[in-house]
Amino acid sequence: MKRGWFYAVAALLFATALTSAQQPSIDSSDGLGFENGAVANGIYSNECFGFSLRIPARWELATQVVGAGLRARHVPGDVLVLFAIEQHQEGGPSSRVVFTAQGAKDQSETAQDFVANAVHSQIKVSPQDNVVIRDTYLVEYGGRDFFRSDYKHSWHDRDTSYMAFVYTKFRGYFIGANLTAGSREGLDEAANSLQGISFQEDQANSKCVMLSSGIDLPERVRVSQGVSTGLLVTKVQPHYPEDARVARIQGQVILQALIDKNGDVEKLTLISGHPLLAPAAVEAVKQWKYKPYLLNGQPVKVETQILVNFQLSGH
Numbered sequence: 014m015k016r017g018w019f020y021a022v023a024a025l026l027f028a029t030a031l032t033s034a035q036q037p038s039i040d041s042s043d044g045l046g047f048e049n050g051a052v053a054n055g056i057y058s059n060e061c062f063g064f065s066l067r068i069p070a071r072w073e074l075a076t077q078v079v080g081a082g083l084r085a086r087h088v089p090g091d092v093l094v095l096f097a098i099e100q101h102q103e104g105g106p107s108s109r110v111v112f113t114a115q116g117a118k119d120q121s122e123t124a125q126d127f128v129a130n131a132v133h134s135q136i137k138v139s140p141q142d143n144v145v146i147r148d149t150y151l152v153e154y155g156g157r158d159f160f161r162s163d164y165k166h167s168w169h170d171r172d173t174s175y176m177a178f179v180y181t182k183f184r185g186y187f188i189g190a191n192l193t194a195g196s197r198e199g200l201d202e203a204a205n206s207l208q209g210i211s212f213q214e215d216q217a218n219s220k221c222v223m224l225s226s227g228i229d230l231p232e233r234v235r236v237s238q239g240v241s242t243g244l245l246v247t248k249v250q251p252h253y254p255e256d257a258r259v260a261r262i263q264g265q266v267i268l269q270a271l272i273d274k275n276g277d278v279e280k281l282t283l284i285s286g287h288p289l290l291a292p293a294a295v296e297a298v299k300q301w302k303y304k305p306y307l308l309n310g311q312p313v314k315v316e317t318q319i320l321v322n323f324q325l326s327g328h
Contacts, residue, residue, distance in 0.1 A: 046224040047114075048085040050096055057083075057096055061221035062114055063184050064155070067209030068098055075099040075109055087225060091115060098206060106174070108194040108203045114186045116231045124182040124189075125149055125160045131178045132162040142167050146175070146197070155210040157181045159189060163200060175200040179207060184217050185231025185313075216240065217308055233271070233314040236306065241272070241317035244303040251297035251321060257289040258325065266294035266321045274312040276303035284318070294321040 047061040052074065058065035068074070074083075075097035086094045097111040117127075129149040136143045147163040161179040168174065175197055180189030190207065194200040217234035257263075266286030273279040278299055283291050298319055305312035 045218065045221045047093065047221055048224050050083040050085060052083060059095060061218055062095070062186065062188060063213040063215070063218070064188065065211055066112070066207070069206050069209055072098045072100045072110075072206060075111075100203070102195060102199070106172070106193075106195040108199045109192070110203050110206050111191045112189070113191065114188045116186055117182060118232060120185070120231070120233045124158070124180050124187060125151075127182070127187045128160040128162050128178045128180050128189075131180075132164050135164060135176075139166075152179065152204070154179075154181075154207040155212050157183065157212060159207070161204065163197075177204060179204060183212060183215055185234045217313075219307055221308070222310065231308075231313065233316060234306070234308060235316040238318050238320065241270075241303065241315060241319070244276070244306060244315075245301060246276070246304055247300070247302035249297045249300040251293040251323070253323060253325075254289050254293050257287070257293075257323070260289070261325060262287055262289055263323050263325050264290065266291050266323070268294065268298060268319045268321065270298065270317055270319050272303050272306070272315040272317065274305055274314055276305050278303075279314070281319075286321075290321075290323050294323075297321065 045061055047059075049061075050057055050059045052058075052068070056065050056067050057074075083096055085096070088094055092113050092115045095112040095114060097109060099107045099109045101107050132145060132149070136145060143164055143166050145162070145164045147161075149160050149162040152159045152161050159179050159181045161177055163175065163177040166174045166176060172195060175194050177192040177200055178189065179192065180187050182188075192200055192203040194203050214237070216236050217231075264287055267284040268286075269282040269284055270278055271280040278301055281295050281298060283295070286294060298321065301319075303315075306315045307313075
């Protein structure tokens with residue numbers, strides 16, 4: 014995975030860490046674009062990424078980072094800088110929280126891996142200036158697992174800055190924030206701003222589009238059973254196993270499915286179901302065919318659950 018975005022976002026943090034406050038001019042944009050965020054009643058929301066954040070008291074939008082119009086900025090490394098908030102300290106540097114999103118190119122990579130790689134990439138590029146002060150650990154915001162890692166950057170001409178990455182994996186993207194503050198206490202207070210975050214369902218919205226190039230789409234998205242059922246074009250009914258029929262066994266088999274970009278069933282995993290019914294369900298579903306699921310006009314793989322019912326006649 015490319016790591017250049019860490020340096021690009023860090024540059025945004027460093028370059029604006031000591032700037033003067035600006036009164037934000039809050040605006041909202043219409044349309045289902047990933048870049049379009051909006052603020053209303055002190056709450057930032059992004060429909061396509063599926064989350065919102067209540068801006069805490071004494072924090073304000075850092076319009077120097079993104080802009081007053083809240084149109085997210087693409088930076089090198091396939092990352093989207095969504096928005097930023099800051100808190101000004103008397104006689105010291107501002108604390109800042111920069112929210113970003115990056116498409117997960119490898120769905121096996123976890124948020125924990127992502128954060129660990131982020132901080133260690135920073136250490137590697139400048140080991141004489143950057144030092145880990147707390148390695149990757151689990152935190153919870155908005156009912157979701159995030160991972161956080163802290164480090165400090167020693168400036169040659171001014172005080173030390175304290176930094177952190179805090180990210181979760183949602184809708185096929187790594188979503189979270191880069192934090193900066195003038196002390197470890199300030200860093201924890203910056204992290205506390207994420208307590209006001211909330212999420213919609215972890216299901217991609219196929220109507221959302223990337224309004225400009227620069228960020229990769231996820232290779233795979235998770236959708237509900239209802240959405241995948243709407244894409245189904247060929248459904249093969251399972252053969253009722255004779256042993257199960259004789260034993261009067263019936264019920265439901267639940268499968269986890271991975272559907273490829275062409276709409277073919279690539280992989281099936283049994284979640285639950287009677288051992289006499291499950292093989293017949295798997296054999297039938299393997300033959301099902303779906304319309305490709307389009308995200309930003311491009312087909313992507315889909316994870317979903319499939320329910321197969323076995324019911325004896327007369328029941």
